[in-house]
Amino acid sequence: MSTVAPFLSHLNPSQRRAVEHFCGPLLVVAGAGSGKTRALTYRVANLIRYHHVDPANILAVTFTNKAAKEMKERIERLFSQQVAEDEYGKPLSALPEREQVQLRSRVYKTYVKDLWVGTFHALCARILRFDIDKYKDDRGNTWTKQFSIFDESDAQTLVKSIVTGDLNLDSKTFEPRSVRYAISNAKNRGLSPEEFQQDQPNYRGRVIADVYGRYITKLAENNALDFDDLLLIPVRLFQQNESILGYWHHRFRHVLVDEYQDTNRTQYDLIRLLVTNGEPARTYGNWNQRSAFVVGDVDQSIYSFRAADFTILMEFQHDFGDGLDDKETQTLVKLEENYRSTENILQMANALIQNNSQRIDKVLRPTRGTGESIICHRADDEIAEAQYVVGQIRAMEQEHPDLNWRDFAILYRTNAQSRAFEEVLVQWAVPYSVVGGLRFYDRKEVKDILAYLRMVVNPCDTVSLLRIINTPRRGIGKTTIDRLVNAAQELNLPLWEVLVDEGLVKTYGGRSARGLTTFAQQLQQWQAVADDLPASALVQRVMEESGYVQDLISQGTDEADDRRKNLDELRNAALQFEDENEDAGLLTFLGSASLASDADSKDDLSNRVSLMTLHSSKGLEFPVVFLVGLEQGLFPNYRSMDDPAALEEERRLCYVGITRAQEQLFITHANARRLWGSREPAVPSLFLNELPQELVLGQLPHAGRRQRPPAPSRSAASSATRSPKTRPPARPAAPPHNWQVGEKVLHRAFGVGQITHVFGSGDKQSIAVRFPGSIGQKVLDPKLAPLDRLP
DNA sequence: TGAGCGCGGGTTTTT
DNA sequence: CCCGCGCTCA
Numbered sequence: 001m002s003t004v005a006p007f008l009s010h011l012n013p014s015q016r017r018a019v020e021h022f023c024g025p026l027l028v029v030a031g032a033g034s035g036k037t038r039a040l041t042y043r044v045a046n047l048i049r050y051h052h053v054d055p056a057n058i059l060a061v062t063f064t065n066k067a068a069k070e071m072k073e074r075i076e077r078l079f080s081q082q083v084a085e086d087e088y089g090k091p092l093s094a095l096p097e098r099e100q101v102q103l104r105s106r107v108y109k110t111y112v113k114d115l116w117v118g119t120f121h122a123l124c125a126r127i128l129r130f131d132i133d134k135y136k137d138d139r140g141n142t143w144t145k146q147f148s149i150f151d152e153s154d155a156q157t158l159v160k161s162i163v164t165g166d167l168n169l170d171s172k173t174f175e176p177r178s179v180r181y182a183i184s185n186a187k188n189r190g191l192s193p194e195e196f197q198q199d200q201p202n203y204r205g206r207v208i209a210d211v212y213g214r215y216i217t218k219l220a221e222n223n224a225l226d227f228d229d230l231l232l233i234p235v236r237l238f239q240q241n242e243s244i245l246g247y248w249h250h251r252f253r254h255v256l257v258d259e260y261q262d263t264n265r266t267q268y269d270l271i272r273l274l275v276t277n278g279e280p281a282r283t284y285g286n287w288n289q290r291s292a293f294v295v296g297d298v299d300q301s302i303y304s305f306r307a308a309d310f311t312i313l314m315e316f317q318h319d320f321g322d323g324l325d326d327k328e329t330q331t332l333v334k335l336e337e338n339y340r341s342t343e344n345i346l347q348m349a350n351a352l353i354q355n356n357s358q359r360i361d362k363v364l365r366p367t368r369g370t371g372e373s374i375i376c377h378r379a380d381d382e383i384a385e386a387q388y389v390v391g392q393i394r395a396m397e398q399e400h401p402d403l404n405w406r407d408f409a410i411l412y413r414t415n416a417q418s419r420a421f422e423e424v425l426v427q428w429a430v431p432y433s434v435v436g437g438l439r440f441y442d443r444k445e446v447k448d449i450l451a452y453l454r455m456v457v458n459p460c461d462t463v464s465l466l467r468i469i470n471t472p473r474r475g476i477g478k479t480t481i482d483r484l485v486n487a488a489q490e491l492n493l494p495l496w497e498v499l500v501d502e503g504l505v506k507t508y509g510g511r512s513a514r515g516l517t518t519f520a521q522q523l524q525q526w527q528a529v530a531d532d533l534p535a536s537a538l539v540q541r542v543m544e545e546s547g548y549v550q551d552l553i554s555q556g557t558d559e560a561d562d563r564r565k566n567l568d569e570l571r572n573a574a575l576q577f578e579d580e581n582e583d584a585g586l587l588t589f590l591g592s593a594s595l596a597s598d599a600d601s602k603d604d605l606s607n608r609v610s611l612m613t614l615h616s617s618k619g620l621e622f623p624v625v626f627l628v629g630l631e632q633g634l635f636p637n638y639r640s641m642d643d644p645a646a647l648e649e650e651r652r653l654c655y656v657g658i659t660r661a662q663e664q665l666f667i668t669h670a671n672a673r674r675l676w677g678s679r680e681p682a683v684p685s686l687f688l689n690e691l692p693q694e695l696v697l698g699q700l701p702h703a704g705r706r707q708r709p710p711a712p713s714r715s716a717a718s719s720a721t722r723s724p725k726t727r728p729p730a731r732p733a734a735p736p737h738n739w740q741v742g743e744k745v746l747h748r749a750f751g752v753g754q755i756t757h758v759f760g761s762g763d764k765q766s767i768a769v770r771f772p773g774s775i776g777q778k779v780l781d782p783k784l785a786p787l788d789r790l791p
Numbered sequence: 792t793g794a795g796c797g798c799g800g801g802t803t804t805t806t
Numbered sequence: 807c808c809c810g811c812g813c814t815c816a
Contacts, residue, residue, distance in 0.1 A: 121806050227806060305803075414802055414803055416803095473793090477793085595806065596806095597805070613804060614804080640803085675802090
């Protein structure tokens with residue numbers, strides 16, 4: 001037991017350094033396909049097995065629920081093999097079936113069950129189920145453990161009710177989506193409504209600040225949290241309550257974070273608080289029996305739109321680490337050997353990413369053969385592109401007996417692009433599955449039933465109540481609902497309290513009073529039994545007793561039939577959840593439903609071609625990858641083209657796509673593309689110019705280098721009035737300047753800002769500048785950005 | 792109170 | 807081109 005665990009022998013020296021790391025901070029810079037998941041998994045196993053760390057003292061943060069599940073499974077497998085060898089002297093597979101099952105279940109209980117592995121959101125939700133009742137925000141709002149988690153559409157519904165209902169404003173000028181986005185941004189920057197308002201010079205900004213304040217109050221009235229709160233509230237709670245922080249700090253002695261390049265400030269704050277018990281990171285020295293182990297790759301940072309900030313990773317060495325340079329440091333390991341892709345694919349990836357200025361110096365070193373050339377294909381339009389891709393897939397599948405449908409992936413920039421591919425795949429009867437798009441839990445019928453369940457757990461959840469009060473129809477119309485809502489407002493009660501008060505219902509309910517009372521009684525019955533029934537049983541009862549299923553049956557359409565099947569799926573999901581989780585109450589089931597993504601529910605077992613966005617493809621690999629739609633304005637997306645930092649993110653996205661491929665990579669683009677019905681000419685992506693021709697079979701296009709994309713134009717009129725835009729005259733070469741942190745600069749678009757970071761040097765230099773208000777931090781290339789120095 | 796129709800807007804990526 | 811919302815009419 002105290003010998004080095006044999007599984008360490010499968011590792012290369014760098015991986016081994018990472019895996020054997022015990023106490024203190026460590027940054028693992030892990031290139032694509034370098035075995036970082038393996039390093040994480042093995043390290044957890046090594047901590048438990050070799051260093052005798054209690055699994056309950058380990059916290060591992062993953063980027064998706066699926067990754068969390070996989071990590072737990074891998075750890076279980078690893079231990080099962082070990083234990084089989086230790087106790088029986090033979091591999092697990094050599095044991096009788098029954099003993100295998102017993103052994104695995106024992107391993108699960110001993111080593112895996114008490115580990116905390118999950119996404120930031122899932123872990124925070126779990127912490128809050130313990131401690132949220134001890135939290136009070138600065139306006140005195142409180143929540144209970146039964147809180148609902150509002151997804152993006154719930155949050156927008158709330159925003160909309162504030163804009164159109166409370167403030168009586170036009171929901172077109174104040175689109176719920178963009179208002180919600182602004183609020184989310186403010187939250188992610190840690191601004192209260194008051195602080196946010198100070199930054200807002202104009203009417204619109206002040207209105208948004210007003211909505212923001214009301215939004216917080218309404219969330220609290222609903223006993224609900226949005227995705228941002230899930231992260232923010234633990235941070236604030238830890239800051240205001242030493243003993244709670246102390247508990248979790250003590251509990252999680254070993255903190256591991258995957259995809260560290262995609263953490264945002266709040267997530268960083270959370271990690272720092274947990275690791276240092278609130279002390280500053282730089283001076284923290286008490287690493288006895290404690291570690292912070294983060295893994296990431298700046299080149300794969302693709303979530304800045306969600307406030308992710310890869311400078312957090314770049315600062316790790318100064319922050320937690322010893323800050324020494326790469327040769328001497330003890331707090332940095334680089335994994336550069338790539339085990340996934342052929343050399344040609346890696347060379348292509350390396351060549352592309354070298355065009356970025358903000359990086360940690362790193363290459364992908366091949367360990368496999370040269371492989372096939374990359375194939376570049378130009379199609380006439382998006383239909384021809386799809387036909388080409390599907391044709392290739394069919395041909396390859398026929399020719400190579402070892403290639404299955406599941407070995408192919410089609411990766412695109414935007415979800416909308418899937419359509420053409422789906423049509424052609426259907427035409428040729430090729431099985432496929434689209435990852436992303438509409439989540440299972442976002443289907444109307446599923447959301448409806450979940451709303452019932454949320455009301456059972458958390459009766460203050462008025463957003464859910466309003467969703468189901470007349471679904472299925474029970475004769476409760478808009479006027480009635482308005483009267484009830486007004487009554488609730490005047491009495492300063494949750495809507496639910498009005499509904500269960502028979503006197504009030506008689507006063508305000510009018511002709512619908514009867515329906516209302518029955519509805520309220522039904523909910524109360526479920527509430528009474530909720531604690532004694534498993535989630536699946538409650539799903540079943542609600543589906544039937546609410547009349548929802550009956551309503552679908554009486555509709556008798558194919559669509560209603562589909563919906564009914566989806567509800568059966570929902571019950572199955574609850575059953576499966578009960579199987580997989582110890583504490584599978586209704587509360588935790590609802591939590592997992594709110595935080596599930598579409599990718600989580602996909603089974604890898606089915607043999608299908610995968611279609612997904614580049615974002616969804618992160619962390620996956622496929623023998624054959626089709627990277628499609630490489631056109632200016634589409635990829636890189638037109639919204640990124642004016643901002644050098646955003647363009648670099650698009651390039652990283654392309655890099656992620658390329659590095660998904662193991663054996664063969666296809667890159668396609670079209671001459672023209674249908675956009676909302678009209679056919680628009682397309683220009684090849686500038687990324688195509690950055691790829692080395694010698695690796696490519698077929699001619700890389702040369703156009704596009706200096707062209708702006710055709711801006712997506714809604715009408716002929718707008719495209720006619722669009723001035724033939726020429727590029728701004730090249731700026732005269734500015735004298736080289738040694739930028740300093742703290743310097744003030746004037747940007748033509750963003751105004752005055754202050755430099756917060758300087759990256760790289762000489763030609764490859766870039767700077768991070770913080771601008772006031774909603775602009776926030778921008779990373780700029782001083783050679784390109786319209787910048788002037790200010791004294 | 793509910794059904795049907797017409798208009799207008801949307802496509803960047805997601806926990 | 808497709809979907810959702812809001813308006814109008816029965």
